[in-house]
Amino acid sequence: MPGIDHELQVLLLQNRPDTPAEILRTAFGMEIPAYDRAETGCADLTSFSLKETKADQVSVLFGADGRRLMAIISEVQAKPDDEKAYTWPLYTSIVRERLRCPVHLLALCPDRRTAEWARKPIGERSGSLAFQASGLGPDNMPVIADPARAQQLPELSVLSTVLHVNHAENPAVLDAVQAALDVLPEKRREDYYDYIWWKLNEPARQLWETMMQAEKYEWQGTYRRKIEENEARGFARGVARGVAQGIAQGIAQGVAEAKAEDILRLLDSHGVDLSDGQRETIKTCTDIDRLDTWFDRALKATTARDVFTP
Incomplete structure (x- = not known):
């Protein structure tokens, strides 16, 4: 199930549907037709009743005369996934058939390894029609300092x-x-x-x-609020336990549980696969310093190894 990180990136594209066109132009040097406006198209690409098919976001570029000039399918891709060799060409074919215009697929990737995987041609080894997406990652995203x-x-x-x-x-x-x-x-x-x-x-x-x-900015946004709520819940949980176990011990245990929940939620949002044993290790850890270290690593982790290995 898509996590917070995935949903926020999709929201970025939905809020400004010409963003994918600017990415293709600036990061890949792609020639984009001179368009008058960009709109978010329907991302539900289901063509058969057997299986629901949805892309993360579709941007449609229109000319001044209202003609569709190009469609860009955007996919937020946390890690390599062999299933995309079959679904991405399908997405492109369905959008092309529905909108009757050129279509390109853009994959937003968190790291260079995933971006390089996304850019590999699909289909040429077997002699079938070749398909190639544009994989955006740290290696080709321009740094914006202006x-x-x-x-x-x-x-x-x-x-x-x-x-x-x-x-x-x-x-x-x-x-x-x-x-x-x-x-x-x-x-x-x-x-x-x-x-x-x-x-x-x-x-x-x-x-x-x-x-x-x-700037006197108050931390009231979605992500910071969830972390603060979790910490408060952990503190309250600890105080309740403190009646029987001792206030200090109870608070420490409650805070540790809240930190563990934050780490697991963060890794889930990044699409990092954890074994049952690894989840249990995080959930039962009571060492606050170790949990803090795991949380810092989880912020940019793409695999379980990134969390547990220095």
Whole structure:
């Protein structure tokens, strides 16, 4: 089931449906037709009653005369998946048949390995019709450090910031994305602020928090609120246990459980597969320092090994 990370990236594309076109133009040098407007198309691609088929997002580019010039299917892809060799060409064929225009598929990937996998041609080994998607990752996403450009392309600026966590330690990058978010509606700005906080590494996150404090920004967005609620729930759970077990021990256990829940939720949102044993290890851990270490690793983990191996 798609997690928070997946859903937020889909929301970024839905909020500004010309973002995929700008990604293909800037990251891949693709020639995009001169279009008048972009709209989000229907992502339900079910063509047979046997199985529901849905893409994450479809952008349709229209000319001034109302003609469809191009459709871009966007898929948020957390890790390689062999099933996509069959579903992605299907998505493209269905959209092409429905809209009667050229179609391209863009995969948004969190790391270089997944992006390189997404860019591999599909079908040429067996002699069938070849298909190739554009895989976006840290290796080909431009770094946006110009506030004026970021304000023109705010969703692209957010994606660039979270994909380039090392560059995000540069104040110019965070200054640019902050300038972009300043022109957005309050609810969208709030969610993007917290999404950036959630994805950054620790040095960049501390810098981001300092900037937000300078702006008197209150942490009320979706992601930060969930973490704070979980910590409060863990504290309350610990206090209740403290009556029988001792206040200090009860609070520590409750906080540990809340941290473990945060780690598991974070890994699930990233699509990281965990064995039952690995889940149990996280859930039963009472070492707060170790849980903090696992949480920091989980922020950018793509495999279970990234969490448990230094």
